[in-house]
Amino acid sequence: MRFSQIFGHTLKEAPSDAQAVSHQYLIRGGYIHQVAAGLFSYLPLARRVLNKIEGILHEEMAMIGGQEVTMPVVLPADMWQESGRWYQIGSEMTRLKDRKDHDMVLAMTHEEALCDLARKYIRSHKELPQLVYHIQTKWRDDPRPRAGLIRVREFKMKDSYSLDTSWEGLDKQYRAHYQSYFNIFNRCGLDVLAVKSDTGMMGGKVAHEFMYLTPIGEDTIIYCDSCGYNSNRQVAEFMKPEAVKEEPAEIEKVKTPDCKTIEDLAKFLSIPESKTAKAVFMVATIQEDNNTEIEKFILAILRGDMDLNETKLSNAVKAKELRPAHEDEIKAVGAVPGYGSPVGVKNAFVVVDELAAESTNLVGGANEEGYHLLNVNCGRDFKPNLVTDIAAAEAGYKCINCGSELKSEKAVEVGNIFKLGTRYSEAMNVTYQDENGKLLPVIMGSYGIGVGRLLSCVVEQHHDDYGIIWPVSIAPFHVHIVLLHDKKGTEAQETAEALYSDLQAAGIEVLIDDRKESPGVKFNDADLVGIPVRLTVGRRSLDNGGVEFKIRGEKDSEIIPVDQVVDKLQGVLDMLKNDIRDRIKTVEYKD
RNA sequence: CGGAAUGUUGCCUAGUGGCUAAGGCGCCUGCUUUGGGAGCAGGAAAUCGGAGGUUCGAGUCCUCUCAUUCCGACCA
Numbered sequence: 001m002r003f004s005q006i007f008g009h010t011l012k013e014a015p016s017d018a019q020a021v022s023h024q025y026l027i028r029g030g031y032i033h034q035v036a037a038g039l040f041s042y043l044p045l046a047r048r049v050l051n052k053i054e055g056i057l058h059e060e061m062a063m064i065g066g067q068e069v070t071m072p073v074v075l076p077a078d079m080w081q082e083s084g085r086w087y088q089i090g091s092e093m094t095r096l097k098d099r100k101d102h103d104m105v106l107a108m109t110h111e112e113a114l115c116d117l118a119r120k121y122i123r124s125h126k127e128l129p130q131l132v133y134h135i136q137t138k139w140r141d142d143p144r145p146r147a148g149l150i151r152v153r154e155f156k157m158k159d160s161y162s163l164d165t166s167w168e169g170l171d172k173q174y175r176a177h178y179q180s181y182f183n184i185f186n187r188c189g190l191d192v193l194a195v196k197s198d199t200g201m202m203g204g205k206v207a208h209e210f211m212y213l214t215p216i217g218e219d220t221i222i223y224c225d226s227c228g229y230n231s232n233r234q235v236a237e238f239m240k241p242e243a244v245k246e247e248p249a250e251i252e253k254v255k256t257p258d259c260k261t262i263e264d265l266a267k268f269l270s271i272p273e274s275k276t277a278k279a280v281f282m283v284a285t286i287q288e289d290n291n292t293e294i295e296k297f298i299l300a301i302l303r304g305d306m307d308l309n310e311t312k313l314s315n316a317v318k319a320k321e322l323r324p325a326h327e328d329e330i331k332a333v334g335a336v337p338g339y340g341s342p343v344g345v346k347n348a349f350v351v352v353d354e355l356a357a358e359s360t361n362l363v364g365g366a367n368e369e370g371y372h373l374l375n376v377n378c379g380r381d382f383k384p385n386l387v388t389d390i391a392a393a394e395a396g397y398k399c400i401n402c403g404s405e406l407k408s409e410k411a412v413e414v415g416n417i418f419k420l421g422t423r424y425s426e427a428m429n430v431t432y433q434d435e436n437g438k439l440l441p442v443i444m445g446s447y448g449i450g451v452g453r454l455l456s457c458v459v460e461q462h463h464d465d466y467g468i469i470w471p472v473s474i475a476p477f478h479v480h481i482v483l484l485h486d487k488k489g490t491e492a493q494e495t496a497e498a499l500y501s502d503l504q505a506a507g508i509e510v511l512i513d514d515r516k517e518s519p520g521v522k523f524n525d526a527d528l529v530g531i532p533v534r535l536t537v538g539r540r541s542l543d544n545g546g547v548e549f550k551i552r553g554e555k556d557s558e559i560i561p562v563d564q565v566v567d568k569l570q571g572v573l574d575m576l577k578n579d580i581r582d583r584i585k586t587v588e589y590k591d
Numbered sequence: 592c593g594g595a596a597u598g599u600u601g602c603c604u605a606g607u608g609g610c611u612a613a614g615g616c617g618c619c620u621g622c623u624u625u626g627g628g629a630g631c632a633g634g635a636a637a638u639c640g641g642a643g644g645u646u647c648g649a650g651u652c653c654u655c656u657c658a659u660u661c662c663g664a665c666c667a
Contacts, residue, residue: 012616012628013603017660028602037659092666109667143592143665151666159667197667209667218666323664416667448667485625520627527627540626548626 001044001477003513003525006030008043010525020216022459023148025468029528038145038153045529046455048476050156053451054135056187056473057158063183064176066133066160071113073137077103079112083427088287088320094141106139111420111446114161115428118442122163125434128442129169133160135451147216149456150412156452162445165432170419170443174206175589177417177447181210184449185414186583189471190458192414194590195221197232198311206419206591210449211411212457219411222393227402228590234311236393237400243358244274249375251343256372260338262304265372269363276304277356277364277376279340281330284319284349297325297333299340299348301378302391303356304363309392316351316388339365342382343373352384353391414457415449462553468530469553472576477511479503479569480531482522484538495562496537499547506566508573527552532576533569551576 008030017034018024026032031046042050058068077095080086085093086105094106107113114132122128135158142153149155162173178194185192190212197209209232211221222238223230231237259265266273280300287293298317300308314322330337333348341364342350356362357378364376378384395408424430425441434440455474462469472478481503483496496512503510511531513522519538526534536548536557547565550557551572560568 009601009617011602015602016597016604019660034659090665138667140666144663146661157667207667413667418667446667450667482626487625516625518625518627518629520625520629523627525628536626538626 001511003511004515006044008033008045010528018148020147020150020456020460021463022150022456025459025463025528025530026148026456029468029530032149034148038142038151040149040152040154040452042452045476049455049470049474050451052474052476053188053454054158056184057135057449057451060180060184060187061131061133061158061160064131064173064180066131068134069117069132070134070136071107071110071117073107073139074104075107075113077105079116079428080105083112083115083424085112090321092141092143094139107136108138108140109157109446109448110134110136110159111161111424111444112428114446115424115430115444118161118163118425119428119430122430122432122442125165125432128163128165128432129173130163131160131173132163133158133447147456149452150216151218152452155450158449158451160447162447163430164443164445165434165440167421167443170421170445174417174419174445177445178208178589179587181415181417181447181449182587183584185210185212185454186585187580188454188458188474189580189583190414190454190461193221193223193230193411194587195223195230195232195411196235196591197413197416198234198315208417209413210415210417212414212461213409213411214457214460215410216460217410217412219413220408221411222395222406222408224399224402224404224406226404227399229399229401229406231393233393233408234309236406237389238391238393238406239398239400239403240355240391241274241398243355244360245358246360248377248380249361251376251381252374253366253368253371254374255370256339257370259370259372265363266304269372271363273305274303274359275361275363277341277359277362278302278304278306278308279335279342279365280308281325281335281337281340282310282313282322283325283329284314284317285321286318287320293320297329297348298322299333299335299342299345299350300390301342301350301352301356301364301384303353303359306353306355306391307394309390312388312392313351313390316386316390317349334367336365336367336369339367339369339371341365341367341373341376342384343367343376345382349386350382350384351386351388351390352378354387354389355391357384357387412453412457412460414454415447417447418445420444420446463530464553466524467528470530470532471580472532472573473580475530475532477509477531478573479508479510479533479535480526480529481510481512482519482526482534482536482538483512483514484519484522484536484540485516486539488539491542492538495542495547499535499537499562499565502566503569506570508566508569533572535565535569 011028014024033041164170192210220233222236282298361375422441431439486492500512534550541548546561549560
């Protein structure tokens with residue numbers, strides 16, 4: 001490819017909207033163009049990178065027995081109604097009508113489409129197990145796209161779906177993906193961590209997320225250095241401190257003016273926050289069996305020094321949605337914001353964190369402006385509807401496994417794997433006949449990787465102050481020839497052009513900067529675009545005996561005689577490819 | 592959906608209510624130059640996001656609206 005002919009061009013300055021490094025470099029390098037919030041066009045350079053990534057995805061999927069299919073982006077609504085997600089998912093899913101006034105949806109993911117396919121083609125246990133996948137466009141009308149390609153509305157996803165007759169079979173395919181995903185990310189040069197995660201809108205039982213650690217990430221992971229425990233904060237467990245158990249004392253109302261927060265209250269009464277009870281008012285939307293929805297007022301109680309984990313609470317009460325309660329809703333159950341507790345409250349579903357339930361003589365709200373109650377005891381002074389773990393893990397808490405101090409880190413989710421089980425197959429009647437002729441639901445798994453997000457995370461991990469440094473495995477080109485025109489002769493140009501043909505003939509992907517630009521412009525663009533090897537051909541290099549050979553990201557360069565360039569390049573590219581290959585390791589599966 | 596910020600040419604920015612909206616980068620033409628974002632000369636490119644309003648006069652003030660970004664809610 002000739003630089004002079006590439007569709008798109010580099011920019012000296014990034015648009016002021018671009019904040020994330022990957023966003024800036026991808027725009028400045030002429031890789032992507034933003035069309036609207038969360039919508040991007042991919043220009044030829046980016047397309048080449050995507051092709052490389054997709055190539056790796058195809059190879060790794062083939063390795064675990066995946067068969068490629070393609071399912072539509074626009075899907076009839078009825079299959080989403082069958083699975084129930086038509087009703088569960090809100091405005092994130094775009095619904096439309098076709099010319100015949102049929103409800104249609106833009107696919108956010110393809111469980112339903114796959115189930116519909118499977119129930120028409122899978123008949124017998126002899127046809128299982130199966131693994132199918134595609135790399136297909138998803139549309140999710142995300143309320144908050146951000147950071148370039150990190151969080152977008154339209155994106156390509158590699159999604160695979162496993163179909164099995166047994167849970168053991170599912171486990172096998174799940175573990176195969178677990179390893180395969182590490183291989184994929186490693187081959188792309190991205191360091192990831194697999195963490196346990198919530199199953200979210202996918203439903204199902206077990207899930208892992210593959211996380212790239214970066215401060216620009218939106219997820220928080222909690223991990224333990226000493227035993228290796230790690231988890232998305234949404235589901236992270238931790239060892240709770242021993243509850244303080246005293247003889248329950250008489251309940252007593254005390255005046256506590258202007259103590260609307262736990263912090264103020266603890267200060268005012270000169271007690272530790274752990275001696276208080278925190279009340280959090282939420283409203284859960286709960287779907288009943290007959291597809292009707294009800295709103296349930298939830299009163300969550302935690303020990304004062306802990307925070308509520310909304311995902312845990314949401315799962316505990318099986319909520320479809322969970323939101324903070326409005327002030328009038330709080331008052332309607334007889335509680336007072338800032339001075340709330342379950343004591344004397346009616347028509348609230350009280351969920352108490354284990355630790356708060358075990359603790360004695362806590363200070364809780366009196367449900368009266370300016371008053372709290374001393375010596376509140378769960379069970380005696382109020383009856384919990386549910387006692388479970390609803391506390392959010394924090395760095396500094398103790399590891400559930402080994403008791404060491406937990407740490408936390410921000411991360412971007414680049415992939416996920418779900419054990420769906422029969423969540424969809426039962427709803428959509430995806431069955432097979434077993435050896436006895438009995439109809440049984442297929443046991444499913446689903447596995448996703450966001451391709452563009454992966455690309456941008458690689459840029460986040462591999463760049464310097466001048467631009468991108470592509471891992472050779474996904475670089476748009478292997479070699480970038482920088483031709484420096486020489487007024488006094490044509491040798492540089494002839495040499496560069498000859499190299500360009502020779503390298504192409506040798507099967508090396510080469511970009512030649514044949515533009516009539518000054519050396520500075522070309523060097524800066526080469527750094528920005530980030531191709532692994534740069535060959536500079538100019539008067540000076542020729543006088544020194546050849547062409548300048550430089551690996552992107554390394555300081556030093558060397559002069560290589562022209563007739564040795566192809567050999568040298570092949571050696572270096574092999575070396576770079578081996579570095580990538582060396583990253584691939586068998587990982588230990590962690591449940 | 593809440594909070595905040597910003598919209599001036601392809602990109603970055605300047606622009607006290609007052610003359611024909613200014614500069615840099617980039618782009619086009621010509622000359623010159625070629626090892627780290629060169630120089631000279633000429634040129635094209637803006638209905639100042641949009642709609643109303645205040646005013647003798649609005650890029651500038653007011654109202655509404657749209658868009659984008661950031662923080663939250665949300666999110667596989």
